[in-house]
Amino acid sequence: MLLAIDCGNTNTVFSIWNGTRFLATWRIATDHTRTADEYFVWLSSLLALTKTEAQISEAIISSTVPRVVFNLRVLCDRYFGCRPLVVGKPECRLPVAPRVDQGTTVGPDRLVNTVAGYDRHGGNLIVVDFGTATTFDVVDHDGAYVGGVIAPGVNLSLEALHMAAAALPHVDVTKPAKAIGTNTVACMQSGVYWGYIGLIEGITREVRREWAGPMKVIATGGLASLFAQGTDLFHAIEDDLTMHGLVLINDYNKETP
Ligand SMILES: Nc1ncnc2c1ncn2[C@@H]1O[C@H](COP(=O)(O)OP(=O)(O)OP(=O)(O)O)[C@@H](O)[C@H]1O
């Protein structure tokens, strides 16, 4: 079985793939000080609590935080007896190489989303991922990542507003009942929600303007379904997109010598 690890700047997600389906998916806050032993205690207690029978024999990691990779490697080596594939490292091959400026490193999560999006929807695609940052990945007709957009994440924008303005509280992202807020919280929620809808629609409009031919737009990440309620832009919402891409990249590396 495969242990797939998607490490973002805020959260790290672990999924177990049995070759047919995901047996379990668990989330932990990303913390570079966490040791291999700590990960294992956490994982093994969840396995026991949910009575999940997992024989992990291989692993793949996508990490946007370079520092955490060392301890995740130790986890795989010490407890599962395997050497993980790490997306973005030379030994981890991708079906199609990205076409970007020389010397640029593309976030591994964006490479993984590109592979998964292309597999499910083909090329001429924009993948929107609502994580710590909101990213737009442009996938060419042949499945290559050819660039995109990085915008501040929704929660980050709200946090910045709260931190910078003494009278503004911390609020959760939600779709407000009305655009005109009649209290502080409602005003902030409207600003972030409708501001973000404008951002998503504006960015995709400009990307499409630059592209020859039509493009599909799909979305993933924790807030995708919430924002899908405010726009009809998205062709599909896929919560498991990054995990699906990790499985595909792992298979590709096994099958292609
Ligand atoms: N209504 C909501 N309000 C605020 N946050 C929400 C809401 N619904 C979901 N989320 C957030 O979505 C997150 C899950 O999204 P996702 O895993 O895509 O991104 P992330 O973990 O925040 O970022 P990264 O992958 O960059 O670490 C959860 O951590 C949660 O905070």
Ligand SMILES: CC(C)(CO)[C@@H](O)C(=O)NCCC(=O)O
């Ligand atoms: C943009 C984030 C933080 C989104 O997770 C990540 O993909 C990243 O660190 N990227 C590196 C820069 C780039 O992708 O161009």
Ligand SMILES: [K+]
């Ligand atoms: K993510």
